[in-house]
Amino acid sequence: MNSLDLKTLGLRSINQKLQTLDPGTNECEWVIENPMGQHAIACGLNMPLNVTVDGHVGFYCAGMNQHAEVTVNGHAGVGVAENMMSGRVRIKGNASQSAGATGHGGLLVIEGDASSRCGISMKGIDIVVGGSVGHMTGFMAQLGHMVICGDAGEALGDSIYEAKLYVAGSVESLGADCIEKEMTVEHETTLADLLEKARINKNIKDFRRYGSARKLYHFDIDHADAY
Amino acid sequence: MLIEMTSRGPDSAGVAIYRDPVANGKTKYSLAHDDLTYDWSALSAALNDQLKANSTIAQNNTHALLVADSDESHVKHWLSNFDPSVRLVGSGSTVEIYKETGLPEDVYERFGLASASGQHMIGHTRMATESAVTTAGSHPFATGADLCLVHNGSLSNHNRLREELIRKGVSFGSENDSEVAAAYLTWKLRQGVPLKQALEDALDDLDGFFTFCIGTRDGFAVLRDPIACKHAVMAETDDWVAMATEFRAIATLPGADTARIWEPKPATVYAWGNESVTEHLTAPVTATGTAPSTGATP
Numbered sequence: 001m002n003s004l005d006l007k008t009l010g011l012r013s014i015n016q017k018l019q020t021l022d023p024g025t026n027e028c029e030w031v032i033e034n035p036m037g038q039h040a041i042a043c044g045l046n047m048p049l050n051v052t053v054d055g056h057v058g059f060y061c062a063g064m065n066q067h068a069e070v071t072v073n074g075h076a077g078v079g080v081a082e083n084m085m086s087g088r089v090r091i092k093g094n095a096s097q098s099a100g101a102t103g104h105g106g107l108l109v110i111e112g113d114a115s116s117r118c119g120i121s122m123k124g125i126d127i128v129v130g131g132s133v134g135h136m137t138g139f140m141a142q143l144g145h146m147v148i149c150g151d152a153g154e155a156l157g158d159s160i161y162e163a164k165l166y167v168a169g170s171v172e173s174l175g176a177d178c179i180e181k182e183m184t185v186e187h188e189t190t191l192a193d194l195l196e197k198a199r200i201n202k203n204i205k206d207f208r209r210y211g212s213a214r215k216l217y218h219f220d221i222d223h224a225d226a227y
Numbered sequence: 228m229l230i231e232m233t234s235r236g237p238d239s240a241g242v243a244i245y246r247d248p249v250a251n252g253k254t255k256y257s258l259a260h261d262d263l264t265y266d267w268s269a270l271s272a273a274l275n276d277q278l279k280a281n282s283t284i285a286q287n288n289t290h291a292l293l294v295a296d297s298d299e300s301h302v303k304h305w306l307s308n309f310d311p312s313v314r315l316v317g318s319g320s321t322v323e324i325y326k327e328t329g330l331p332e333d334v335y336e337r338f339g340l341a342s343a344s345g346q347h348m349i350g351h352t353r354m355a356t357e358s359a360v361t362t363a364g365s366h367p368f369a370t371g372a373d374l375c376l377v378h379n380g381s382l383s384n385h386n387r388l389r390e391e392l393i394r395k396g397v398s399f400g401s402e403n404d405s406e407v408a409a410a411y412l413t414w415k416l417r418q419g420v421p422l423k424q425a426l427e428d429a430l431d432d433l434d435g436f437f438t439f440c441i442g443t444r445d446g447f448a449v450l451r452d453p454i455a456c457k458h459a460v461m462a463e464t465d466d467w468v469a470m471a472t473e474f475r476a477i478a479t480l481p482g483a484d485t486a487r488i489w490e491p492k493p494a495t496v497y498a499w500g501n502e503s504v505t506e507h508l509t510a511p512v513t514a515t516g517t518a519p520s521t522g523a524t525p
Contacts, residue, residue: 036478037473037478056478056483057474077458077460093488094489097458113489115490116455116493
């Protein structure tokens with residue numbers, strides 16, 4: 001286990017160190033100490049590293065992640081794991097707004113609550129939230145899965161494309177073109193798999209599925225006269 | 228907390244410190260003047276002479292803290308007539324407001340804030356967007372006895388609302404949009420509207436983006452607009468509660484590493500404090516806790 005003290009080394013030096021490790025290195029286990037809520041910690045990682053951030057982080061932590069597994073022992077600020085490509089990011093506490101925004105792949109687990117706009121414009125990432133999410137969650141979500149073990153705030157899945165949303169608790173309101181959909185065996189299998197990967201124990205029978213009514217993003221010939 | 232937020236607001240900084248409550252019948256007035264050599268003791272002497280008051284005054288850089296026993300509205304009226312170049316920054320039994328242009332670090336030093344202590348404190352660093360960088364346009368803005376407001380965001384209907392409030396007899400010291408929010412609350416509270424209700428009304432009447440932190444005699448309240456674009460984070464331990472725009476402002480507080488950290492919900496009034504807060508906030512508050520030491524840096 002290698003330890004990096006952010007207070008002593010500074011953010012750039014830590015990120016550069018982790019981004020430029022030799023591809024064949026055996027030094028895959030890293031701990032970042034004293035994060036002190038600083039922004040962009042462990043961003044742009046591109047190797048299968050195991051990075052633990054021991055404390056609360058600021059904005060954009062683990063952004064653009066590829067292959068690495070990043071664990072935050074605390075709260076994450078705005079835009080955690082934004083534009084993640086692959087790998088795993090786990091937040092032990094709560095997360096602020098826009099968690100997993102525009103993510104293309106990988107798994108983001110938030111053990112606590114996520115704030116508003118979680119998974120905004122997600123493009124293939126899987127997001128599992130142990131608690132509840134705020135308003136406009138899954139706004140324009142294009143691809144991937146979002147599992148919400150608690151409640152969802154206003155306008156869930158507004159203008160959603162093909163992402164699949166699973167919610168165990170209540171949904172304050174659905175956004176434009178987002179509807180409840182049938183939960184098939186196939187969906188239950190996917191959901192069970194995501195919960196297992198996220199190491200969150202929750203009965204799949206508690207969940208309801210939401211997705212796109214597909215009325216908003218296709219040109220409708222009936223509206224041709226309007227143009 | 229204030230200095231950590233310099234990169235968010237290098238233009239001006241200010242604090243409201245809640246400490247040393249004065250005896251019944253007395254009021255503290257935070258005054259400011261651009262001239263460092265302004266004769267504050269002459270002001271106090273004239274007040275004693277003309278209003279038959281007992282007052283004391285202590286200068287702190289460009290500011291001065293006046294404590295007087297006369298009726299608050301008489302003193303305020305007298306002050307505005309005595310010398311219009313003296314600005315009344317805040318008043319109440321407990322609050323002291325200090326604010327100036329410049330880097331937070333310089334403001335901090337100017338007012339000797341390193342050694343300042345109190346029950347709770349609201350701080351603000353400003354990056355000016357809607358109006359000029361002036362002391363009068365700096366936060367916090369007083370909104371009534373022992374009440375003040377700091378704002379992160381920008382209001383889009385401030386011009387019309389300012390005109391409306393001026394017609395209702397509210398006065399302004401700057402072109403600042405946040406001052407309009409403060410004046411709006413002042414006006415509401417003057418009508419006898421409880422603080423919680425006033426804040427809920429603000430959700431309907433203020434158009435734009437805002438995260439507000441409102442200092443009260445015994446605590447503080449937080450309100451975010453329904454879209455909640457402007458950041459806010461809360462931290463609570465058994466000993467203290469803190470609010471800031473970013474967690475890094477809170478990170479240096481003792482015990483912050485094990486604090487409960489969460490984001491306040493949009494369009495929801497949160498409040499912490501003791502009796503006088505619950506007096507203001509007649510309905511049950513969304514979240515509660517004790518506030519022996521509070522900081523906020525939107």
